[in-house]
Structure formats: C-alpha cells, structure tokens
Amino acid sequence: MSILDTIQQTAAGVVAKLRPDAPPDRLIGRKHGSIGTSLPRIDGPRKVRGEARFAAEVPAAGLTYAALLHSTIARGRIATLDTAAAAQAPGVVLIMTHENAPRLKPPAAFMSDPRAAGASDLPVMQDATIHWNGEPVAVVLAETQEQADHAKSLIVATYEAEPARLSFAQAATRSRQPESVLGEPAIIRIGDAEAALAGAAFQVDLTFHTPRHSHAAIEPHAATVWWEGDRLVIHDATQMLHQTRWTLAGIFGITEEKIRIHSPFVGGGFGGKGLWSHQILAIAASKLAGRPVRMALSREGVFRVAGGRTTTTQRVALGANADGTLAALIHTGTVAMTTHNNCPEQFTFPARHLYAAGSFLLEQRVADMDMLANTFMRAPGESIGTFALETALDELAEAMRLDPIELRRRLEPEQDPTSGHAFSSRHMLAAFEAGAERFGWSQRNPVPRGRREGEWLIGMGVAAATYPYYRMLGGAARVTITRDGYARVATAGHEMGMGTATVQAQAGADRLGLPVEHVTFEYGDTALPAGTVAGGSSQTVSIAAAVAAASAKLIAELLTLAGNDSPLAGLSAGEVEARDGGLGHPEQADRFESYVSILTRAGREEVSAEADAPQPVETQRYSMHSYGAQFCEVRVSAVTGEVRVSRFLGSFDTGRILNPRMAASQFRGGIIMGLGLALMEETEFDERSGRIMNPSLAEYHVPVHLDVPDIEVIWTDIADPHAPLGAHGIGEIGITGVGAAVANAIHNATGRRVRDLPITLDKLL
C-alpha cells in the first residue's frame, strides 16, 4: 500500500473520480508551447530587487518580537522557571511559559490524517514535562528582537532530569517494527533471501551507518502572526499551507475558515518547513499579548526546534549468481525516531523497485529515542538508502570483476520486482549509457589506486539515482479567463525556490493555449483553492492535474457561453482544444473562436471554473519512479585524506522536462546537497545529554563554493504517458545516489571503502 493509497483511504468526503484508463495528457505531445522552454524565474526580479517579502519581513502595526528559551535536558520536568529579572528587562511585553500559555490541543501529526501537518503530536508548552533537549520552555515577547533575546538570557530554568533514551545503539536493541513506512509495509519478504544469499556464487554482506542531518535552508524558519478578533492571520514559511491551517484549527479550537495563511516566498524548504512548535507558540503568545508576533528562529533555534534527517544503521547483503543476476537482495536496518512522530526514513524504498532479484528481504525498524522529532529532508530514505545499496552494488561488481554499469544491465527488471506492476516509464539504462558516454566512463581504470597526479589519487564512481513519482490527493485549482484574453491560474501552491511559479505559468499557458505572459499563477495563500503538500517531489504534477481538471470544466463553460452563433457550435468539450488564445477544433482551422470574442459576445468580464484534481490512480496501476545515474570523479590527497570532487555528472530519467533552466537548478542543487551528505554533513548529537552540539553553520558543514565543481546535468526527456504533462517531480532525485557515487569514486581512487557517512578525511588516512 502506498502513501497515496493510505491518504485515499482516510480522505473522507473527497469525491472519487476513478479513471484508470484515462488517455495520456494531450499536452504531452505538444511541441510549440511554453513547456520545455527555459523561461527565466518569474519571481526572480522581485527577489533580486529585495521586493519579495518573506515571512520574517512582513510589517505589522504594534509588532512584537519573540525569543525562545530552550530546555537543556532531554527528559524530565521543569523544576523552577525564574522569569522575574526577564520581566523587568527593557521592552518586554510578555513572558509565556507552560504556566500561562493558553490551553491547546496537541497537533495532529503528519500521516495521522491526510490534512495533518504536525511534525509531532506532542502538546506544545502545556505542562512542565520536557521531551527533548532544546524544547522551548519560555517565549519572550519584546518591542525589539534584541530586547527579547536579552530578556530571554535572564530567565533561569532548573530541571528535574529523568533517565532518557539517548544512545542509538542501546535504543536499537529494543527496536520495533513500525505499523507502516509511509503507508507501505515495513517488511517485504519474497522467497528465502537469507538461504539464497548463503548459497550464492558471489556475496557481499555489509553494514552502513549514516548520521543525523539538520535542515540548513538559507531562510531560517519564521512566522509573523496576529489575531483580528477571532480571526487568525499567519505569514509563514511553509510547504504545507492547507495542512497547517487544518492542524492549527484543531490546536486552537477554531474553524479553518477563521485562519488565513500567506506564504508567497519560502527561502528553501527541503522537507523541513512544516508545522513545528514555533508557529504554535507565536500564535499562542500573540493571543495572550493581544499584539502581532514575529517568531524568526535563530540558526540555533532551527537546529533545536525543527528536526532533520535521522540516523540509520543499515545492512545490505547481495547474493549473485555466476551470470551476474541477483539471487538475493537484502536491505534491512534501523532508524532513530520518537514515539510522537511517524517518519521512519524509508531507506529500503529504492531496493523495492530498482533491481530484479530471486528473493528479497527488506525490513525497516525504528528505535525510539528522546529527541527532537525527525522529519523529511530531501529524499528522506532514498538519499541514504541509495548510499548503502549502491555502494554494496559497487562492491559486488568489484567482487565479480564486472563493470558496475554492466552489472546494472544484468539486474534490469521487466516489471517492478516487488509489486509486480508494469513500469509506467523506465529508461534507467539509457540514463546510465548517456551519462557514461558524456562523462568518459570508459576512461576509468577499474583497478583502484591506478591513477595519480602528484599527491592526488584520482578515481571515478557511479551510482543509480531513484525517487518515486507521487501525486498527492486533495488539490484543487481555479482557472479564470478574462475578457482581455488573459488568464489566472490559482491554487494554494508553494514556491520555495524550485521554480513552481514559473513552471505552472508555463503549464497554464499551454493548457489554455495562451502566451505565457498572458498567464498569472496565483499561489501561496490559503484563500485560494486547496493546494497539496509541496513534498515528495509531487507538487508539479499535483497542481497540473488540478489545473487540467479546472481547465476542462472551464472549456465546457466557455462552449456553453459561445452558444450557437459561434464557429464552435456543435462541438463538445472533448472535441476542442485550447490554442491561439481561444478554443478550436484540432484539425479544422476555421472552427475557432478566441476567448476575447467569446467573453465579449457573452458580455462577461471573466469566466472561472474550479475543480478538484482526480484521484492519483496511476500509481495504483503502474510502478512509477524516476531514475538517474550519478557519475563522480574525485581527487583524494594521499597525504591528508582530503577529498576534492573534481567532476560530477547527473544523467536523469524523470519524464518530460518542463523548464530546462529550472530543472538543471533542481538537479544541481540536489547533487550539491548530496556532496554534503557524502563528505561533511553531520549533526553532532551528544548521547550523554541529547544535546545537538553544532547548531551553527560554522560547525555544521555544508558544501561551500570551493567544494562544488562544475556539475553537468543531462536528461532523457522521455514523457511518462501516465503522468500529467508527462512529467515527474525532480526536487529530490538529485540528492539520491550521490553519496554512493562519491564513495565509489573514493574507493576507485584509494582502494578504501568507507561505509560510514560522512566520509571525512580521518576515515581515509
């Protein structure tokens, strides 16, 4: 059962529109539209000029500024909280603690309901209980941020600590199997994989470890909030507008209609910009103070309040037959999680779909710890799952003296190896071959340590990239045509820098047969028709499906308006297409009427239609995934173990590419984040205290410019006939496979295998 099935089963009240045999989106074959062009970022000029207003920049009369005091123990109770000095500090408006915070219901945790956005279901500041080291214990509101920060530093908190589960190794000994992994089974057994492994001609059986990561988007989490009577206005940095609204309504006991959330610009989401405690605390404090509140987390605050990728220990065991096919594919392991969230880091997902094997054992377990709830972080699961799987595959290829790409040819499945479904669109080997040609893979010396320039050992590595195709349920869109021949496409979508606003304007233009400059894409506001979560690389097609549905409805209404005096008379909605600023018969050029003409004749200023997206049934019939091949060249100092990535190429098979400029940016960004995952990112979680010890960009290392070589990205651009626009989401696949491509290149350079991320120089000395 997939995440989509789960959501469908729990999405009461949504009208099912099952169309399992729906024909392909007719825009797929269109050659001359805006889709496929490298339209520059529509929101770019406003961002460059500083005119784009982010959540922490929204002005408000009487604004107060918030500072958070974080707990310094992982589990226990607040014993005393002395706020007297802070209350006397200049500019202080309010100090909120569990003693005076409004009574709130706990958040509905993500996945508990398709409308839920809570990163955890822990109550927020409702009693003296401490659940993780860094949990907010007091909010200070003051007239300036500096006053709030200073007053916060004057609060003296003491605690009664209780024993906490802080050792991952110990917690893993008491691991449990989660009910599901994002709606899919936590364990898949096909055949007897252990027996097949034991009897296989070639075997690798390896253990991998991956660390915690913290979100480090350029924009720290922030919200500016105020109450207008019983109505609540929120300017948030979020990637789940409507889900946040529904969840906040439950927490504060008000109806959704009383809440409006704006989020037109988000400075990077990556899975981390959900509903955490800071927004809830800001709203509660605003209610108490009767004034607007700006809650802009410090960088440290982001590390302590908003979770990231969790730590894992993984086993990958591969048993191969002499002909290079797999007799057994085993991928199991344990992740750290909490009992109050549901994010089990789906690291076994790649192994469910990538390769044919005679038997499978895929199992995920979770180890409950007392820590900040972990969450989604760019390709949760797939990023680190491909590190383990694709490193293991490289080791198997080496053991079999096979080229790693040749090994993948022998493992190519005819249908999805675990679900049995047909693939909707799979051209992974084509991506490997195109990438190999472009990168010069044939120049690789298969013998490790075979190439050296001075003190630098040079090596090349390759790994598969993969990420599922998701389309989320619950999205709607409104399409409006105005008498001047312009259009507005509206849905509560999210622009976190991916290019959503640009690409959806392009898609809307082609859908309506208009030049792109005639189309405005409205988004980022819960007053618009419901959007879906901008997660799981699903937003582009989720919006496209809703816009297609609304456009079809609009076209029917336009035909009615056109009436019998139109060249369109007698044509049904299915017989016309949108083209050239109006509607027309696909073949008969004279049977055409422009929007301007239809609306003018009808005496209408505008005509509008709104519709829900149809259910995403395509993923029930087909195995739908994106693929890629990541090629890496590294130089490793034989003296110091320093690793420099000297070349990188990503070759992707992700359906139709809607805007090459935006796509290249997404792929490259993912790859850069993957270089961080491979070589330097690690949240230092002190298992004695549960404290994150490097909550700053000085000590939490992400790649700097010098760490990033020129990255070439290419793609198959083969449309998926079963996806809206023929497209797949591309926000996450870029990070997948990068860890393994780097690790495999390092092995090729040095002869060393490192199975413990990040691959810092000390592991190579």
Add this chain to the structure above:
Amino acid sequence: MTPLSFARAADTAAAIGLAGAPGARYLGGGTNLVDLMRETIERPQALVDVTGLGSAIEDQADGGLMIGAAARNTAIAEHRSVRTRYPALSRAILAGASGQIRNMATLGGNLMQRTRCTYFYDDAAGCNKRAPGAGCDAIDGFNRIHAILGASPACVATHPSDLCVALAALDAIVHVEGPAGARSLELVELHRLPGGRPDIETVLAPGELITAVELPALALAARSTYRKVRDRSSYAFALISVAAALEVAEDGTIGDVRLALGGVAHKPWRARMAEAALRGGPATRSSFLAAAEAELVDAAPLSHNGFKVELARRTIVAVLGELAGDAA
C-alpha cells in the same frame, strides 16, 4: 546581548583609559567577540573600539615589518612585503574565514580570538574556560577538533587562528601598551596553555592592548608557506595546519628552519623540538619524518582525534618536502 557602553578610542592612551571601566573589552572587527556576545558567552559591560588606532604596515630599516594591530586581515594578506618576504603569513590569512570576514577582522582581534570548542559555545555544557570549575564536557564528548598537545584535564580546546600559526613560525614580536606602560613579547609567549585556568588565555595584564606585531628580518621567511587541512575546501577551522620556512644549504643540509602547528593545542604551537632535530641534518624525507616524530612524541589524543597525530606527521613531512623541493 547584554546592555553595554560603547566608545571609540581616538588614540592608544585614550583606549587604555576607557578600558579601565568595569567589564571593558577592546573591540576590533568584531568577527568573533560580537558573535560570542550574541551567544551570551561574552558579556562585556563596555566596549572600546580600537579599529581607529594604528593600522599601518611599514617596512623597517632593519629589514623587518611592523603591522599596526588595527590592520585588517585582507590588507595584511595583500601587502606586497608580506607576500614577498613572509608568504606564509599571507597564505595563512587567506586560508581563514571568508573574504567578508577578512575585510572586517583585525590583526589584534585575530590574536585574541577564542576557541571554537562547541562545548565552550553552549552554555548548557560544562566548560572550565567559560565557567571555571564547571568541568569539561569535551574531554569525553565530541573532541574530534580538539588538542593533542599541551592540553590539561581542565581543557582540551584549541586556538583557532591561522594567522597566529604563521606568526609563531616567523618569530613575531607582539607590542603591547597598558596602564603600566609599553612592553614587547614573543608571539609564542602571548598565549597560555590551559593548565588549571583555561579561562586565562594570554599573559596580557588587565587593560593591556596589543598595538602592533613586528616581523623581524628573516631571510628564510621568503621561502615560507602555510598548509591548512580541514573538513571542507574553505570556511572551516584547521584540523591541522603547518607554517614553515626552510633554508637548505648547497650540500643538502638544513641551514635553518621555522616550524609551527595549528589545530593541535590551546595556543599556536611552535615546533621547537622538530626544528632542533632538523637543523644541520640532511633535507630528506626521513629526517622530516624524524623531526615530526620528535615534536609529536608527547601527543596525547582523545577518543575522536587520534587521527590528528598521523595527520600532523604527514602534513609536516609534506610541507617540509615542498619547501625543500628537489633537495629532499
């Protein structure tokens, strides 16, 4: 940030006078002190801005170089005399921080910067440097970046400066002025080892102000270099760094040598034992290795930083080998 008074000093005497106020601190570029104030690790009651004081970089008649303490890092790194006569210093500065930070940071402030130990930065952690007597959570915690030489049971922090490592190798002299008058000391005597009082990091008396750093004439410094090893290509503190100058005679023996290490101790570490082992010996890889061993014989790594001993050994050998060129 704690409320404080702020004054901009017109001259050195005024600065020293202003620094007599309770809880006063001198302020250079603010690239470290202001960060620490934001974290409430530092809570000065008064700041005395000394960025308007001497910042000249002047060639001396005896062949040395005098650098005003208010000189910006960028200005020093780009100065022709530094680049040609003391290239290790220029390279060390450029190996640190970012362009923007180097534009702000001053020489005096660089000497006075504080450790990047994460337990020092977190007021929830035990740290004898921040709160004497509170214990050291780094010794059994994340100590990958910590000291392997000269540490104490009270503190295993390292000094984070690159610039100071080059100064230590180049025999730099620090000029200070204070309420009791002016004096000079060797850079390598400025910083203390932690001992039982890691909160006391230098030998400066209260109110003493660094006014200049002098680089003595040193012919072999023209063939000096700096190599920094870290966790990413830029914008990270040194795991190990090596500043060195080497003079190899016609016969292939080492005439003179200067060697200092960064990332290993509570202070920039002048490697005098290695220097002694090298002087007069052959400029060969084996003598470089023996010298490194001599310097590191007392290394006492912690649970996560054992690699630093090997890394220091390798980096010393590589840097000396590079300076020796074909002679090695």
